[in-house]
Amino acid sequence: MSPAEIEARDAICRAALSLFDRGLTAGSSGNVSVRLDDGWLITPTNSSLGRLDPARLSRLDASGRHVSGDPPSKEVFLHEAMYAERPRSRAIVHLHSTYAAAVSCMDGLDCDSCIPPLTPYFAMKIGRLPLVPYHRPGDRRLAEAIRARACRHCAVLLANHGPVVAGASLEAAVNAAEELEETAKLFLLLRAVPTRVLGDADLAELDATFGPAGADG
Ligand code: ZN
Numbered sequence: 001m002s003p004a005e006i007e008a009r010d011a012i013c014r015a016a017l018s019l020f021d022r023g024l025t026a027g028s029s030g031n032v033s034v035r036l037d038d039g040w041l042i043t044p045t046n047s048s049l050g051r052l053d054p055a056r057l058s059r060l061d062a063s064g065r066h067v068s069g070d071p072p073s074k075e076v077f078l079h080e081a082m083y084a085e086r087p088r089s090r091a092i093v094h095l096h097s098t099y100a101a102a103v104s105c106m107d108g109l110d111c112d113s114c115i116p117p118l119t120p121y122f123a124m125k126i127g128r129l130p131l132v133p134y135h136r137p138g139d140r141r142l143a144e145a146i147r148a149r150a151c152r153h154c155a156v157l158l159a160n161h162g163p164v165v166a167g168a169s170l171e172a173a174v175n176a177a178e179e180l181e182e183t184a185k186l187f188l189l190l191r192a193v194p195t196r197v198l199g200d201a202d203l204a205e206l207d208a209t210f211g212p213a214g215a216d217g
Contacts, residue, residue: 008034008041008170009054015174016043019095020050024181029096029162031073034170035083038062042079044070074138078158081143082166085150089166091173096162099184104131104157114157115180115187117198122183123206125176126155126165127213134159154214155180166214176214 016032019025030049033042039061043052047070058072064080066072079092103115110116114131117123130149135142146164149156155165155176163180167173198206 002036005036005041006054008036009057011170012041012043012057013052013054015093015170016049016052019093019174019177020048024095024097024178025049026096031075031079031094032092032170033076033079033083034091035089039067040079040083041069042072042076045073047073077140077143078146078164081146082150082164085147086154086166088168089154089173090168091170092164092166093170093173093177094162094164095177095181097177097181097184099188100157100181101162103184103187104162105160115183116195117203118183118186118190118195120198120202120206121179123198123203124210124213125179126183128153129163129180130156132156132158134161 012032012034019030024030028046028048031043032049033040039059041057041059043049044056044058056070058066058070059068060072061067064076075094078094082092083089103109109131111131113128115122115129130153132142132145132149135145142158146156150166154167155163157163163177165173165177165180167176
């Protein structure tokens, strides 16, 4: 096993434990993956992100075939769809985190931007967040719906489910997933409050200064 793979296994377990300890995943929900040069690693099916063993992570080859470790998460195809459209993404975090999941259940969302750009940090890390229409767990049409959006967006929100966030590194994907969750919380706190969201000029200035959100992952 390469030093890079050993480090990636440890990094997945550390990040997953941190997410679990702070209540961003519960039960056996949520999954984390890292792309390697010849395939990828993903958290196993029915595993708690708080109790992972680096040696038992699922190892997939470059074609997505399970080659070692425990069987992969049943949601592995969500990751596969994002990676297929985002060749520079090196890691993906999928959560059922409470506030983002709550927003994902709301009616009347803007499907092209379902959480508005309330702060520059959300605009820089996530950008526009599309809502992917509901499909039952395991329905392969969900993968197609993600692929249709992933080439232009580093993160998507699955309706009645939760976010899928890609990054140029595992740390970047985790940070972006946390920013998304915090902004979902703000969005819900502000539901009944007249709110100023960032305007087109504000967003253009951020793009020009810092580059478009998720461009490197
Ligand atoms: Zn899920």
